[in-house]
Amino acid sequence: MFIKNIIISGFRSYREQSFPDGLSPRTNVIVGKNGSGKSNFFSAVQFVLSEKFFNLSAVERKELFHVGSGRPSLSIFVEIVFDNSDGRIVIPGRAEELEIRIRRTVGLKQDEFRVNDRRFTANEVHQLLESAGFSSNNPYYIVEQSRITHLVTMNEEERYQIIKDIAGTKIYDERRSESKRILDETKSKQEQISHSISQLEGKLRELEKETIELKELQDSEHEKKCLEYCIFNLELENCKEGLFKLEAEWSSRKTTLFKNQESETLTEQEIQTCEDQLAEISGLMSRLETERESIEKEISILSNKQTVIDLDANDGANSLHRVDKEYAALLKESSDLENVLAKVKKDALDKRDMFKKSESLAIKSLEEVDQIQKLADHMQEKRNRNRLFKNQTERDRWITNEISKNKETIDNSRSELQSVEKEITSLDEAIKLRKITKDTTHSVEKVEKDLESRETKITEALTKRNNLNQKRRQLWQIVHEQENVVKHLEESLKRTHQKMERIIPYEIRQGLQSLQEILKEFDANTRKAVHGPLIDLISVEDGFQTAVEIGAGNTLFNVVVDTFEIGAMVLEKINKKRKPGRISFFPLDTCKGFKKNIPETPECSSLLSKVSYNDRFTKVVAEVFGRVAVVASLESGLKFTKELHLDVITLDGDQLGRKGAITGGYIDKLNMKLPIYANEKSLTLTLTEARKKLDDLCQELASVEQCITEVLNELEFLRAENISTERKADEEFREARQREEHILRLSSQKETLLSTKRTLAKNIQESIEVNNRLQDELGEKFKINWTEEEELKLEKLSEELASMKINYVSLQAQPLHLATEVQLMEDKVQHMERRKAMIADRIREIGWSKRTTHGLDRERDSLKHESILLNDRLNAIKKSIDASIQQKEEIQKKMENLNLNQLSKALSLQEKEDIIDKTQAQRNLLLQRQDEALNKLRKLGIVPKGSEKYANFSLGKLMHQLKCVNESLKKYSHVNRKAIDQYTALQQSSNELVVQQTSLEQELKSIYDLINHLDMKKDEAINRTYKQIQYHFEEVFKELLETEDTYAELQLVKSKSNKDEDPYCAARICVSFGMGTVVSELEQLSGGQKSLVALTFIFAIQRCDPAPFYLFDEIDAALDAEYRMAVSNMIHKQSEECQFIIATFKTEFLTTADKVLGIFFHNKVSRIQTISMEEGIKMLRQVALADRKRNREAEYQDQITNN
Template identity: 55%
Template sequence: MFIKNIIISGFRSYREQSFPDGLSPKTNVIVGKNGSGKSNFFAAIQFVLNDKFANLRAAERKELFHVGSGRPALSIFVEIVFDNSDGRLVIPGRAEEPEVRIRRTVGLKQDEFRVNDRKFSASDVHQLLESAGFSSSNPYYVVEQGKIVSLVNMSEEQRYQLIKDVAGTKVYEARRAESERILAETRGKQAQITESFRQLEKRLKELEDETAELKQFNEADREKKCIEYCIFHSEMESANETLQKLEEEWSEQAALFNKSEDHGEASEQKISEFSQKIAEISTAIARLESERTAVAKDLDVLTSKQAIVELDVNEAAGKFARNKRELEALVKEEQELTVSLERVVTDVEKKESLFRASEAAANKKASEVETQRKVLERLQERRNRTKLFKNKADRDKWLTGEMRKNEDLIEKSQQELDILRKEMERVHQEAIALSKQMSAPNLSTADVDQSLQDHEQRIKAALGKRDQLNQQRRQLWQTVHEQESVVQRLDEASRSAKHQWERAVRQDLRQGLQSLAEVLHELRNPVIAAAVHGPLIDLIEVVDGYKTAVEVTAGNTLFHVVVDSFDVSTTLLAEMNKRRKPGRVSFFPLDTCNGRPSDIATSPECSPLLSKVLCDERFKGVVAEVFGRTAVVASLETASAMVRKLQCDVITVDGDQLGRKGGITGGFIDKRNMKLPLREREKELGASLRAARAKLDGLCQEVATVEQRITEVLNELEALRNQNVSTELAADFRLRESRLIEDRQSRLATVKSNLAATKKAVESSIAAATETLRELKRELSDEFKSAWTPAEERRLEQLTEEVASARVASSAMEANALQLATELQLLEDTRRHVERRKAVVADRIRELGWSKHAGKIVDGEQAAVKAEFELLSQRLKSIDHNLDQDGRERQRLQSQLDALTSKRLGAARSLQVRKDMADKTQMQRSLLVQRREEALQKIRQLGVLPQGVAKFESASLGKLMYYLKAVNEKLKGLSHVNRKALDQHASLQEAMNDLTSQQEILTKELESIQELMDHLDAKKEETVERTYKQVQYHFEEVFKQLVGVESCSAELHLVAAASTNKEEDPYAGARIRVSFGLGNPVSHLEQLSGGQKSLVALALIFAIQRCDPAPFYLFDEIDAALDAEYRTSVANMIARQSDECQFLVATFKTEVLDVSDKVLGIFFHNKMSRIQTISKEEGVRLLKQAALDDRKRMREGQ
C-alpha cells in the first residue's frame, strides 16, 4: 500500500496540484527553496490523514483557503489516492478495492470526508486508517520540522510516556477508567438494593396485620351484596308490574288519541283545501286586476291613437279636396300653355329664317368692307413708310421685324385655335353625354302610380298581419299571467314545504348537507359527483301506513349520505374540513354497509319493516343495515309478544318501540312534522314547480317569438312607407334632373356658339396676319421709293372713298340684322318661359296624382285601430265579469273556512287534553323504566353473586333493609381497613424476589469487573515491557547502522519508580546512554553536539517505526542538523527501508537526493506553489540555488 497521487485544490499556497505520472512507491524526495510550499504540501497530507486538523474553527478554516489572483473559492479539498493492491484498506460494504481515494472537503460551513465517493465521518476515516496500520499511538510516520529537536530535549518521564504510547497503553488506561466508573455505579446500585430490602421487610410486617382485618371486611361485604341483590331484584319486579298496567292504560288512551287525531287531520285537510282554493282565487283576482289595469292602459293608449288617426284622416281628406281643385286648375293651365307654346314656336321659326338671311347678307357685306379696309390700310402704311425711311436698308430692316411679329402672331393664333378646337370638342362630347342622359328611360307617371299602388296593397296586408299578431300576443300574455299565478302559488307552497322541512330537521344536519353540496360544486369532479348518491331519505320509498314506523326506526340516519366507497367519504370530509364548512354529515359507504336482515317471517300480526321500504337494488345493503333487524306490528300487546318470540327490535305502526333488551320508547308523535311526508311533499311541489316554470318559459319564448314577428312586420311597414317616399323622391329627382340637363344643354349651346364665333375671329386674325406677311414680303422684294406717284395717290383717294361708302351700306345691313336678332331673342325667351312653366305644371300634376295613395294608407290605419279598440273593450268587460264571480266565490269559501277553523280549534283543545294525559302516562312509564334500568344496573354492578343469596330471597323488603343496616354498621367499623392489603403484600413479596435476583447479578458483575481490571493491568505491564524490549533492540541496531563504528553503542533503560505501590506505575522514566566509539558512554544528551543529538533522535524514531511499521513515512527536513557522514547513513537506511514502505522526504541536502527514486521540485510564483517531477541534476541545481539564496539573505540581514 502506498500513495499513488495527491490532488490539491485551493489549499494554502496550492491552487490546483496533482501528479499526472504518480508518485514512486519507494523514495520520493521533495526539494525547493524556503517558503516555496514544502511545509504546506506535508500539511495537505496531514489535513486528510492526521488529527492535527481535526477540529477547525471558522477562522482556522479561512486560513487554509488559497489566497491569490482570481475569484476566491467557496470550498477547498485534498484527495489522496492509495494503491490498495495488497488490500490493507478495507471499505465497509465493498469488496477489495484496488484503489482507494480519501478526500476531505472544507468550506466556510462544511467539513466532510468521502472515501471512493461515499460520505464518511471523521471517526470512520480514522478507524479505516488505523486498520491499515496508521496507529494513533505512534504519530511518528509523519516527522515534521522541529520534531527531532523536541524528541532530543524530551525528559526521561516524557520519553517513558512515549514508549507507553507506542505500546498502546492509552487504550488500556481508557478501558480501565471505564471499568472503574462501572464498578462505582454497580456498588452504588448494591447499596440502594440493600436499603430497599430493609424497607420492604418493614412494610411486609405491617401488611400481615392488615390482611387479617381485610378478611373480616370481605366477609361483611359479601353479605351486603347478597342483601342488596335481593332489594334491587324486588324493585325491578315491582317496576315491571306497574309498567304492565301503564301499558294497558296507554293502549286505551292511544286508541282515543288516534281517533281524535284522525278527525283533526281530516279537518286540517279540509282547511288546507279551502285555504288553497281561496289562495288560488285571490291569485286569480290579483291577476285579473293586473290584467284589467293593463287593458285599461292599452285602451287609453288606443283612444289617444284613435284621436290622432282621426286627425290624420281629416287632414288627409282636406288635403285631398285641395289637391283636387289644384289639379283641375293645373290641367286647364297645361292646355293653355300647350297652345301658347305652339304659337310661339311658329313665330320663332319664321323670325329665325329672316334673321339668318339678313345676317348672311350683312356678314358678306362686312367681309367685303373689311377686305377693302385692309387693302387701304396697307397702301397707307406703304406710303407712310416712304416718308419714314430714308433708304432701302432701314425699310428692309423694319419690314423684317414686322414680318417676325406677324409670324409670331400667326403661331400664337394657331395655338389659340388648337385650344379652341379642343374646347369645342369637349363641349361637343359633353353635349352628347347629356343627350344620352336625356335619352335614358325615365319613370313615367303610370309607372310611379303602379309602384305606389303595389306598396299600398302590401302596407294593407302588413297592417292586417300586425293586428293579428297583436291579438295573438295579447292572448299569450293572458296565458302567461295565468301561468305566472300558478308558478307563484307553487313557489309559495314549495317555500312553505321547505320551511316546514327545515324546521323539522336539525340545523347541523341541514348545514352538513348544504356544505356537502357546496363542496361537490366547488370540486367540479365528475367522478366524485357520480360516487355520491344523496341522503338515504331521497333513495327510499315507504308503503303508505308505515312511514311513522320507518321514520322512528331510522331517526337521523335518514340523512346519512350514501356514497360508493369509504375513500370517497374520507375525501369529502377532508375537503369540508379544509374549507371549514359548517354542519354535520355522516356517510353510508356501499363497500362497507352490507347489512343482513334478521330472519323475520311475515304473518298477519307481524312483518319485517324492511319489506315496507322500497329502494334501488344498489342500496339494499344500506337499507338492510338500518331496517333489517326490526319488525313492525299493529299494537303494543303484539309487540311485547313478538319481542320475546323473535328476540329483535319491534315497532308499532304508530311509532312505539320495544327493544329486544327490554327498553320501551314512544308517545305522541306530531305527524305534521314527520320528515318523510314533508320530504315527499317538498319533492312533489319542487317537481310541479319546475314543470310550471318550464311551461312558463315556453310561453315566454312564444311571446318573444310573436314580438319578434311583430317587430318584423313593423319594420316591413316602415320599409314600405320608406319605399313610397323613395319612389316619390326618385320620380321628383328624375324630373328635376331632366330640367337640369335641359338647362345644361342650353348653356352648352351658348358656349358652343361663343366658341365658334371666337374660332372664326381667330381664323380671321390668322388670315389677316398671313395676308400682311405676304404683302410685307412682296414689299421687301420691291424697289425702295422715296415718294409716291400721283397715280398712286389718286388710287389711294379713290379706294378711301369706296371704303367709306361700303361702310355706310354695311352698317345699315348690320342694323337690320341686329333688329331681327333682338326680336328672335324675345321670342326664344318667351318659348323657354312657356316650356319651363309647362314642365312645372306637369310635375305638380304628377305629385298630386301620387298623394292620393297616402290617404288610402291612413284610412287603413284608422280601420285597424278601431278593430283593436273593440277587441280590448270586449276583453275589459269579460275581466270585470270574471272579477265579480271570483269575488263572490272567495267570500263563500271564506265563510266555510271560518266555520271549519272554529270547529278545528275546539277539536284541538280536546286533542291537547288527551295529549297531556298521554304525555303524563309516558312520563310515568319513562320513570318506571328508569327505575327498572337503575335496579338492573345496580344488580350488574354487584357482579358475580357470592354464595348465600338463597337465605335472603324469602325475606320481606323491611327485613332486608334491617339486615342491610346491620351490615353497614359492621362495615363502618372496618372502614379503616386497607382493601388492597392482599395485593400489596403479594406485590411487595414479588419485589423482594426481584431485588434478590438483582443483588446476585450485581455481585457477579462486580467480580467480573474486578477480574477485567486485573487483566488490563497485567496486559498493560506485559505490553509496555514487550514494547520497551523491541524499542531497545531496534534502537541499538539502528544506532550502530547510522554511526557505522564498531565500538559505538546505544542503550535505552527504564528507570524504576521510587514508590512500591502495585496500583502505581513501576517505572518513572526512560534513560538513553550512547557512545560514538570514542570516550565513555554519555547519559546526558545535552553533552552531545547538535548533529549527534539529531542522530540519536532519528535512531529512536526509526526504532519506534520498526516496532510499529506504517505503509509510508513523511520526513520534513530531518537531516537539517546532521553531519555529512550521518546524512549519508540516514539516506542509505531510507533507501534500504523503501523496499518495504514508501518515503516522502523534504530536504535541502543532496545525500537523500542521490538515493531517491523520484525527485519533485517545488516552485513558487505569483503567490502560488507548483510541484513537478524533475531530474536529480535539476534537483541538485535547485538545492544549490536555494543555498545561495539563503546565504544572500543572511548577508543582507547582517
C-alpha cells in the same frame, strides 16, 4: 484518480471558467499577477471539497458572488470533474462510473450538492470523499502559504496534536468520552437501585401487620353482603307485584286515548285540507292582483300613447287641409309653367337659328376685310422697308430675323392651342360623365313605389304586433297559473319531506344522501349495480301498508345491490370520503331468503303475497317478508304462531313472535312511512312535470317576446327606411339639378375655349402667311423706290378696304342684337326650369306628409283595439277576484268551526293524558325501584354463601341486623384495604431491582474493559503514525538537501501526567543542514530553512497518508533558489503517483511542470488559460519587475514622509 477539469460560474472574480483541454494528471503550475485570482481559484476548489466552506451563512454566501459588469447572477456553482478510471470513488447504486462530477450550487436561499446529476447532502459528499482517500484528519492535500507559516510558528504541543489528528485519535477520544459518560450514568443508577431496595424492605415489614386486620374486616363485610342481598331481593318482589296492577289500569286508559287521538287526527286532516285550499286561493288571488295591476299599468300606458297619437293625428288633419289647397295650387302652377316653358324654348331656338345665320355672314365679311387688310398692310410695310434699309443685305437680315420671330410665335401659339384642345377634351369627358350619372338616378315613380311597398309592410307588422301582444298576455296568465301550481306542489313536497325527516332516523337519511352523492363518482356499470332502497322496489296492496311497514321496520331503507363486492366498494368509498350517516346493503348474491308455505285463508295469509316486486329481487323481499304472516286479530295470530312456528302481524300493526313476545300499540296513520314515501315520490314526479311545463311556457313566452321585439325592430327599420328613402330621393333630385347647372357651366366654358381655339388657329394661319410673304420678299430684288404701278395698286386696295369695312359694320350690328335676345331667353328658360323643379319637390313632400298622416290613423286604430281587449280581460279578472274572496270567506268559516271542535277535543285529550301520565309516573317510579334493586343485586354479584339463614326474616329485622354489622365495621375504618396487593407488588418490585443491580455490575465491568482497550489502541495508533512520519520526515529532508551530513528527527516529548492521560505531550523537530550542530529551536533558522522544514513535515504527512491530488498555493514564496529547485524536483517525481496543482511566483516549478496555466485579470474578471513555459517565465519576470518598481516607489514615499 485525478482532476480532469474545473468549471467555475459566478464565483468571486470568475464569471465563466473551464479548461477545454483539461488538466494534466501530473504537475499543473499556475502563474499570474498579484490580485489576478489565484487565491479565488483555490477557494473555488475548497468551496466544493473542504469542510470549512460547508456551513455558510447568507452573508458569507453573498460574498462569494461575482461582482462585475453586466447583469448580476442569481446563483453560482463550481463543478470538479474527476477521472475515476481506477474506481476510487464509488457512488451508491452506480459503482462503475469512469467520470465523477461533483457540483455545488449556491444561491441567496439555495445550497445543494450534485454528484453526476444526483442530489447529495454535504455530509454524504464528505463521506464519499473520505472513502476516496480525502481524510478529514489530514487536511494537507490543500496547502496554502499561510499554513506553511503556521507550521513554522506553532509550538510543540500543537505539532503533537497534528500527529494525533493524522493518527485518528479523535475517534478514540470521542468513544472514550462516550464510554466515560455511560460509566457515570451506570454508577448513578446502581446507587439509586441500592437505595430503593433498602426502602422496599422496610415497607414490606409494615405491610405484614396490616394484612392480619384486613382478613378480619373481610369476614364482617361478607355478613353485610348476605343481609343486603336479602333486603334487595325482598324489594324486587314488592315492585313486581305493584307493576302488575298498574299495567292493567294503564292499558285500559290507553285504548280510550287512542280512539280519541284518531278522531283528532281526522279533524287535523280536515284543517290541513282547508289550509291547503286557503293557500291555493291566496296564491290565485295574488296572481290575479298582480295581473290586474299589470293590465291597469298597460291600459295607462296605452291611454298615454293614444292621447299622444290623437294629438298628432288632429295636427295632421289640420295641416292636411292646408296642404291640399297648396297641392292644388302647385299642380295648376306646374301645368301653366309647362306650357309657357315650351313656348319660350321654341322662341329661343328660333332666335338662336337667326343668330347663327347672321353671325356666319358677319364672319365671312370679316374674313374678306382681313384678307384685303393683310395685303394692303404687306405692301405698305414693304414700301416702308425699302425706304428704311440702305441695301438688300440689311433688308434680308431684318426679314430673316422677323421670320425667326414669327416661327417662335407660331410654336408658342400651337403649344397654347394643344393646351386649349386638352381642356376642351377634358370638358367633353366631364359633360359626358355628368350625363351618364344623370341617367342612373332614381325616378320619382320608383321612390313612390318603394314607399308604398313599405307602408304595406308597416300595416302588416302592426297587425302582427297586436296579435303577438294578445298572445303574450294569454301566456302571462297561463304562466302565472302554472307558477301557482308549482309553488303549491313545492310547499306540499316540503311538508311531506319534513314528515319523512321526522319518521326516518337521522343517520339513515344521512346515509342515503351520502350514497346519492358518492354514486356520482362511480362509472355507469357500478351505478346500475346499485338499485336503491327496498322501499323503492316494492308496492303494497291497499290495506296492508301498516302491516308491511311494522313488519319490515327500517329494513325498508336497506339498499339493494347486485353483489357483496359492490356494497363493500361503495361503503369503503363512503368511509374514505368521511361521509355522514349509516347505510345497510342487501347483496343479491348473498341473500338466501325464501317464501315459507303459508295457507291462504280469510284469517291468515302470507305478508309476502301482499307485496309486488320485480322477480330479480325475490330473494331480498323474501328475506324480509317471507317468514311473516298477516292475520285478522291477535287471538287468531296466537293459533297460527303455534301451528306454523312463524311471526304474525295484524292489519293494525300488532306483532306476535313465535317465541311468545307481543308488540303493539297506537300507530299514527298520518305518519306512516310507506304512504308518505309514496306521496313524496308522486309529488316529486308531478313537480318535475309541472316545472318542465313551466319552463316550456316560459320558453314560449320568451319566444313570443322575442318575436314582438323583432316586429318592433322591423317597424322602426321600415319607418327609418322610409325617412332614409325620402331623404335620399331629395338629395338625388337636388344633385340632379346641380349636375344640370354644372353641365351648363361646363358648356359655357367649352364655348369660350372653342372661341379661343379659333382665335389661336387664325393667329397661326396669319403668322404662316406673313412668313410666306416675307420669304417671297426675301427672293425679290431690293428697290429703293416703288413703281407707279405698285402705288396705284396700293391706292386701289385702300379704297376697296374702306368700302368692305363699311359693309362689315352694317352686318356686325344684327348678330350682337340677336345674341343679347338669345341670352335673355335662355336665362328665362333656366329660371322657369328651376321653379318647375322646386314645385315638383314640394308636390312630392306633400305626398309623403299625407302618407305619414295615414300611418298615424292606423296606429290610433291599433291602440283602440288593444285597449278594448285589455279592458275585457280586466273585467274578467275583477270577477274572478270577487269569486275567490267569497270562497275564501266560506273556507275560513269552516276552519273556525273545525278549530273550535279540535280545541274541545284537545282539552279532553289533555285530561286523559294527564291521568295516563300520573299512572305512568307511578309505573316509572316502580320501574326505577325495580331497576335499582336489580342493579344492587348485580353489584353484589353471585348469591353469597350463608344468605339462606336470613330467608324468613322480615324487612325490619333485616335492617336491624344490617345496622349492627355496620357498627362493627366502623372499628376497621383505618384498615388498609390494599395491603395484600401492595405487599405482593412491593415483593415483585424488590426482586426486579435485585436483577437490575446484578446486570449493572456486569455493564460496569464491560465499560472498564472498553476504556482500557481504547487507550491501548490510541497509543498504538499514535506510535505507528509517529514512526511513519518520523521515517518520511528524515527521508524527505535528505532528498531535499541532497547531502549526507544532514540530520532530521521528529521527537515525541513524554508527559509527566498520570496514566489516564496521553503518555506524550509535545512533538519536537531537530534538524541539521550539515553546517553545524543540531537545531531544535526553529526560530534559529533562516526564513528559507524554516519553510523547507515546514514543507518537509507536510511531505512526510502526505507520504504517511497519501491523497489522489494536492493543491499548493505559493509554498515556495520564502524558499531559497536551491531549495525551490529541490522541492520542484521532488514534486515532479511524486507526480507519477498523484496530481499536483501549484500556484507560484518563481520560475523553478515551471521547468518541471507538465502544464502551465496563466491567470489574467481584466474588467474585474479572472480568466485562466494554458500558456507555454516561456510565456509563464516572461509573465513571472514582469510580475517581479512590477513588484520591484512598487517597492522602490514605496521606499521613495517613505523617504519623503520621513523627511
